[in-house]
């Protein structure tokens with residue numbers, strides 16, 4: 001079976017990615033499963049640049065495989081888009097999300113509902129053997145809540161509130177989150193882009 005290596009060290013992402021790509025006739029491997037464990041410096045200025053950096057760095061190490069990368073994060077409008085591309089590094093990579101989430105809620109103290117708008121953004125890059133790169137992007141709009149709610153998902157999900165669903169993304173079941181999410185949308189789009197290349201490799 002064809003392989004796709006997914007250049008991420010984030011287990012929460014990887015779980016969602018496996019579900020969303022389950023219908024492709026390919027085996028999806030994490031970097032760990034592919035025997036690749038390097039730390040890629042994410043020194044790009046945008047989600048798209050960082051996704052390219054991760055996908056191409058890992059593709060070089062595994063030149064026969066299609067390598068995908070996800071660069072994503074949370075943009076809070078009242079904080080001028082913070083934490084943005086620094087979402088994983090916000091307050092330090094090793095700081096717990098309980099603390100990061102409490103800090104963001106604190107920073108929004110006094111900000112009314114209608115100004116608590118935020119979005120998750122996901123950029124996907126697919127680095128193909130031979131050097132071609134395919135790209136996609138997905139977003140989901142929501143608002144920052146007043147307390148953590150729910151235990152599903154990962155990271156900032158407990159404070160990312162979807163007014164039209166009346167719950168946070170951590171309160172959605174995984175299938176529903178994947179249907180609505182930035183990651184779900186970006187990966188569905190990249191699947192369509194990838195289809196001809198996966199077909200080609202089958203022949």
Ligand SMILES: O=c1[nH]c(=O)c2ncn([C@@H]3O[C@H](COP(=O)(O)OP(=O)(O)OP(=O)(O)O)[C@@H](O)[C@H]3O)c2[nH]1
Nearest residue numbers: 008009010070071072073074087088154155156157
């Ligand atoms: O609650 C969340 N639900 C999500 O669905 C989500 N998607 C992204 N994020 C945040 O954005 C960072 C990505 O940063 P990032 O793309 O650099 O990934 P990462 O460093 O965690 O792993 P890697 O893929 O780079 O190895 C993550 O760590 C999280 O803080 C999310 N938070």
Ligand SMILES: [Mg+2]
Nearest residue numbers: 010042071088
């Ligand atoms: Mg990262």
